[in-house]
Amino acid sequence: xxxxxxxxxxxxxxxxxxxxxxxxxxxxxxxxxxxxxxxxxxxxxxxxxxxxxxxxxxxxxxxxxxxxxxxxxxxxxxxxxxxxxxxxxxxxxxxxxxxxxxxxxxxxxxxxxxxxxxxxxxxxxxxxxxxxxxxxxxxxx
Amino acid sequence: xxxxxxxxxxxxxxxxxxxxxxxxxxxxxxxxxxxxxxxxxxxxxxxxxxxxxxxxxxxxxxxxxxxxxxxxxxxxxxxxxxxxxxxxxxxxxxxxxxxxxxxxxxxxxxxxxxxxxxxxxxxxxxxxxxxxxxxxxxxxxxxxxxxxxxxxxxxxxxxxxxxxxxxxxxxxxxxxxxxxxxxxxxxxxxxxxxxxxxxxxxxxxxxxxxxxxxxxxxxxxxxxxxxxxxxxxxxxxxxxxxxxxxxxxxxxxxxxxxxxxxxxxxxxxxxxxxxxxxxxxxxxxxxxxxxxxxxxxxxxxxxxxxxxxxxxxxxxxxxxxxxxxxxxxxxxxxxxxxxxxx
Numbered sequence: 092x093x094x095x096x097x098x099x100x101x102x103x104x105x106x107x108x109x110x111x112x113x114x115x116x117x118x119x120x121x122x123x124x125x126x127x128x129x130x131x132x133x134x135x136x137x138x139x140x141x142x143x144x145x146x147x148x149x150x151x152x153x154x155x156x157x158x159x160x161x162x163x164x165x166x167x168x169x170x171x172x173x174x175x176x177x178x179x180x181x182x183x184x185x186x187x188x189x190x191x192x193x194x195x196x197x198x199x200x201x202x203x204x205x206x207x208x209x210x211x212x213x214x215x216x217x218x219x220x221x222x223x224x225x226x227x228x229x230x231x232x
Numbered sequence: 233x234x235x236x237x238x239x240x241x242x243x244x245x246x247x248x249x250x251x252x253x254x255x256x257x258x259x260x261x262x263x264x265x266x267x268x269x270x271x272x273x274x275x276x277x278x279x280x281x282x283x284x285x286x287x288x289x290x291x292x293x294x295x296x297x298x299x300x301x302x303x304x305x306x307x308x309x310x311x312x313x314x315x316x317x318x319x320x321x322x323x324x325x326x327x328x329x330x331x332x333x334x335x336x337x338x339x340x341x342x343x344x345x346x347x348x349x350x351x352x353x354x355x356x357x358x359x360x361x362x363x364x365x366x367x368x369x370x371x372x373x374x375x376x377x378x379x380x381x382x383x384x385x386x387x388x389x390x391x392x393x394x395x396x397x398x399x400x401x402x403x404x405x406x407x408x409x410x411x412x413x414x415x416x417x418x419x420x421x422x423x424x425x426x427x428x429x430x431x432x433x434x435x436x437x438x439x440x441x442x443x444x445x446x447x448x449x450x451x452x453x454x455x456x457x458x459x460x461x462x463x464x465x466x467x468x469x470x471x472x473x474x475x476x477x478x479x480x481x482x483x484x485x486x487x488x489x490x491x492x493x494x495x496x497x498x499x500x501x502x503x504x505x506x507x508x509x510x511x512x513x514x515x516x517x518x519x520x521x522x523x524x525x526x527x528x529x530x531x532x533x534x535x536x537x538x539x540x541x542x543x544x545x546x547x548x549x550x551x552x553x554x555x556x557x558x559x560x561x562x563x564x565x566x567x568x569x570x571x572x573x574x
Contacts, residue, residue: 129454151408152377153378187321
């Protein structure tokens with residue numbers, strides 16, 4: 092299983108690159124971790140690794156942010172933190188994004204668990220007692 | 233000289249709320265945001281779980297906005313809509329409606345950037361209320377659940393983002409820290425209320441060291457969370473026993489962060505005309521801090537009516553008016569954009 096220990100922010104970029112190359116065929120990545128674990132921060136690095144120079148910010152309010160890579164490919168950054176009902180995900184037309192074939196990076200995927208596609212990469216960020224992070228990733232079918 | 237009055241219908245559907253407004257020159261005639269009451273007046277009900285809620289709201293909301301304005305739809309000179317940034321699905325509802333409306337009445341279509349709308353909301357005139365719009369050039373601090381930006385406004389249609397958040401918005405820092413203290417969502421107003429009884433200097437939280445005029449609130453959020461985690465280990469009632477001081481200290485830190493960059497922007501640009509927009513502008517601590525700084529630095533501070541600081545169609549209608557004056561119209565083949573740009 093993909094597993095990395097991160098003790099400083101400067102290591103995130105390298106881990107993001109490794110994550111992308113480990114799961115080259117995959118497009119939907121679900122990021123699990125408590126509030127403050129660093130989901131948005133890690134996704135910033137993943138977007139850099141995918142070649143986007145865009146300002147990557149938290150989509151908690153906007154629900155979905157869209158960025159572009161240097162080749163003008165879309166990256167969708169979701170945040171289901173404030174979703175209360177699955178219906179709200181349908182209201183946003185989440186399926187148009189998730190099945191688009193573009194990279195989809197999802198924060199708070201547990202809120203829409205039944206709607207996640209059959210094949211995703213589960214990325215878990217766990218905060219250790221010393222505030223370092225263990226980042227693991229696994230393909231789920 | 234009598235001037236022709238320009239009547240604009242504005243439509244906003246970029247995120248959660250569907251809204252429609254009618255404006256005549258700068259004067260607001262109606263501003264309707266979808267809620268239960270709108271549906272009652274229209275003779276329908278709001279479904280508990282409205283699928284594609286905007287689609288269900290848009291016709292009642294526009295209908296009511298036109299009725300409340302006391303005009304006939306044939307009086308409308310142009311229809312303005314939010315093209316972006318926002319959720320594509322939501323934007324599409326407003327965009328499609330506006331296109332249809334424009335075609336059927338043979339009137340111009342005008343696209344508006346949502347962020348520009350927040351700024352131009354400062355120019356809305358209301359009957360019976362003193363009209364006090366800002367003078368160009370001015371700085372606008374736009375703070376909401378989704379935005380934290382400093383915008384340099386040179387003219388109605390000439391503005392530039394000179395500072396913005398690189399991670400979380402200020403409103404999000406309020407909401408998420410409130411959540412870990414067990415306050416309801418959105419937590420901003422609760423923090424504001426509790427902060428009034430607390431000591432803003434009791435706790436110190438980390439402040440970002442970000443160059444230039446950009447903001448960062450992610451580090452503060454994490455610092456606040458881990459501070460609570462560590463304190464709760466010592467005393468499980470820590471939050472309950474210190475809630476007012478926690479809220480006051482948190483709010484104080486967020487406001488200091490917002491103001492430090494705003495002060496810097498004012499100094500660097502030499503601009504003393506300062507305004508605020510977005511939902512967080514309702515925060516009483518932020519308002520007071522702005523007033524204190526205005527007195528200290530000789531700013532002319534303009535705080536708009538709360539109704540127009542939230543997402544609403546009045547701000548889209550007024551923006552449409554200024555674009556109408558410049559004849560900046562939009563073609564029927566325009567598509568919404570999701571990404572932030574100004």
